[in-house]
Amino acid sequence: MESQDLRKAGLKVTLPRLKVLEILEKTEQRHLSAEDVYKALLAMGEEIGLATVYRVLTQFEDAGLVSRLSIDGGHAVFELEDGTHHDHLLCVRCNRIEEFTDEVIEERQRAIAAEKGFEMTDHALYIYGICQQCQK
Amino acid sequence: MESQDLRKAGLKVTLPRLKVLEILEKTEQRHLSAEDVYKALLAMGEEIGLATVYRVLTQFEDAGLVSRLSIDGGHAVFELEDGTHHDHLLCVRCNRIEEFTDEVIEERQRAIAAEKGFEMTDHALYIYGICQQCQK
DNA sequence: CTGACAATGAGAAAGGTTTTCATTTAGTAT
DNA sequence: ATACTAAATGAAAACCTTTCTCATTGTCAG
Ligand SMILES: [Mn+2]
Ligand SMILES: [Mn+2]
Ligand SMILES: [Zn+2]
Ligand SMILES: [Zn+2]
Numbered sequence: 307m308e309s310q311d312l313r314k315a316g317l318k319v320t321l322p323r324l325k326v327l328e329i330l331e332k333t334e335q336r337h338l339s340a341e342d343v344y345k346a347l348l349a350m351g352e353e354i355g356l357a358t359v360y361r362v363l364t365q366f367e368d369a370g371l372v373s374r375l376s377i378d379g380g381h382a383v384f385e386l387e388d389g390t391h392h393d394h395l396l397c398v399r400c401n402r403i404e405e406f407t408d409e410v411i412e413e414r415q416r417a418i419a420a421e422k423g424f425e426m427t428d429h430a431l432y433i434y435g436i437c438q439q440c441q442k
Numbered sequence: 443m444e445s446q447d448l449r450k451a452g453l454k455v456t457l458p459r460l461k462v463l464e465i466l467e468k469t470e471q472r473h474l475s476a477e478d479v480y481k482a483l484l485a486m487g488e489e490i491g492l493a494t495v496y497r498v499l500t501q502f503e504d505a506g507l508v509s510r511l512s513i514d515g516g517h518a519v520f521e522l523e524d525g526t527h528h529d530h531l532l533c534v535r536c537n538r539i540e541e542f543t544d545e546v547i548e549e550r551q552r553a554i555a556a557e558k559g560f561e562m563t564d565h566a567l568y569i570y571g572i573c574q575q576c577q578k
Numbered sequence: 579c580t581g582a583c584a585a586t587g588a589g590a591a592a593g594g595t596t597t598t599c600a601t602t603t604a605g606t607a608t
Numbered sequence: 609a610t611a612c613t614a615a616a617t618g619a620a621a622a623c624c625t626t627t628c629t630c631a632t633t634g635t636c637a638g
Binding site: 398404415418422423426427428429430433436438441 | 515
């Protein structure tokens with residue numbers, strides 16, 4: 307019962323919120339654009355407006371339920387937040403997204419921010435390339 | 443005489459291209475948006491259309507004369523390519539951009555791409571934070 | 579069960595970037 | 609120098625993703 311997740315996040319329990327959460331949980335691909343979620347809702351028979359999908363995803367982000375990645379400018383994808391920070395590899399051919407974690411890089415980033423006098427608030431690391439399948 | 447740079451890049455020598463190149467070379471801040479370049483041209487008395495600025499910057503990018511960074515929030519900035527790869531720190535308060543190079547991170551990225559079977563084509567690393575001036 | 583306030587849907591608007599198309603221009607051939 | 613052809617330009621419209629507006633509907637505390 308994910309109603310609890312919503313209440314815990316201080317959000318009223320509404321059908322759009324429950325359904326968006328359900329899509330995020332049940333869709334095989336972990337990284338979905340607002341449009342992807344919208345289409346999945348339509349395919350499921352739920353007529354939820356795209357504006358609502360955007361609003362809900364933003365609220366979920368604010369509540370820490372999902373995280374947003376900003377791909378190549380002007381196009382975001384969302385994924386359920388699982389508490390473990392990770393970065394991404396993106397295939398420029400098929401748009402596959404893979405995840406990785408690297409503590410060496412994380413540590414170097416902290417060191418660089420400190421060197422430059424920056425109080426780091428966030429970071430984004432994307433490795434672009436051609437995935438194994440697409441190389442054949 | 444930057445006409446040679448343009449010819450070398452296979453681009454016809456036109457006034458808009460020469461002027462955009464001049465702005466990129468002479469402006470104190472290294473990272474400029476298309477709008478920044480457009481305004482600088484106006485200030486210089488050149489009436490060059492914004493569409494042309496975008497076209498020229500994209501052509502320069504394709505020619506390897508400039509590189510484009512896609513800042514979080516749908517808005518790109520361009521800088522003259524100097525052959526030395528570097529990544530960026532961005533102040534979320536004042537939009538200051540600082541540069542850094544870190545061979546440890548570069549190497550780890552190559553290792554991660556290899557591990558995942560990706561043929562790396564590019565990567566983007568942005569560290570967001572509050573710069574020293576903005577912390578006061 | 580009611581009422582107050584929040585959430586939703588539809589469409590308009592925003593903001594950055596790209597495209598269209600008529601006109602002008604650069605580079606090459608004459 | 610002149611003429612020609614393909615490429616470049618400017619202005620405006622189109623685009624695309626995301627946000628906003630506002631009338632309507634729904635949630636949930638009382
Ligand atoms: Mn992820
Ligand atoms: Mn730079
Ligand atoms: Zn691929
Ligand atoms: Zn700052």
